[in-house]
Amino acid sequence: MGDTIASLLIGEIGIIQDFCLDAIPLNLLEMGCLPGKEVRLLQIAPLRDPLYIKVNGSHLAIRIETAKQINITKLL
Template identity: 70%
Template sequence: MATSIASLKVGERGIIEDISIDSIPLSLLEMGCLPGESVELLQKAPLKDPLYIRVNGSHLAIRTETASQILIIKE
């Protein structure tokens, strides 16, 4: 069942299934946030924004709004 990065709990992983290219920054794509890559939620900020994730060996901070546009399949 597909869900989004924003719905992960800390420590959970998933495989990126689909990305809404029009609604996420190009820089995320350039850093390897692409379909088929594994993503792990490392930490949520105190107010739940931003989210800290590991994808393609990189640690990234992304907005919850952006994370909700990246569909994953939980591992």
């Protein structure tokens, strides 16, 4: 298992690799969460869920189970 958005630490950036289409709502893609895009983890809600991310210019909050479905490579 590689990294997913859920394994980012606050402030870290990753590049989206791929994800299972059935597990990801279309409208997340439409908001710019696409393979090849940079995603940065901005905040984690107090109870470790949801995650507050910035991707492709959009600031979004997504739940951890969605985040776990999106594979990334971490940028150093």
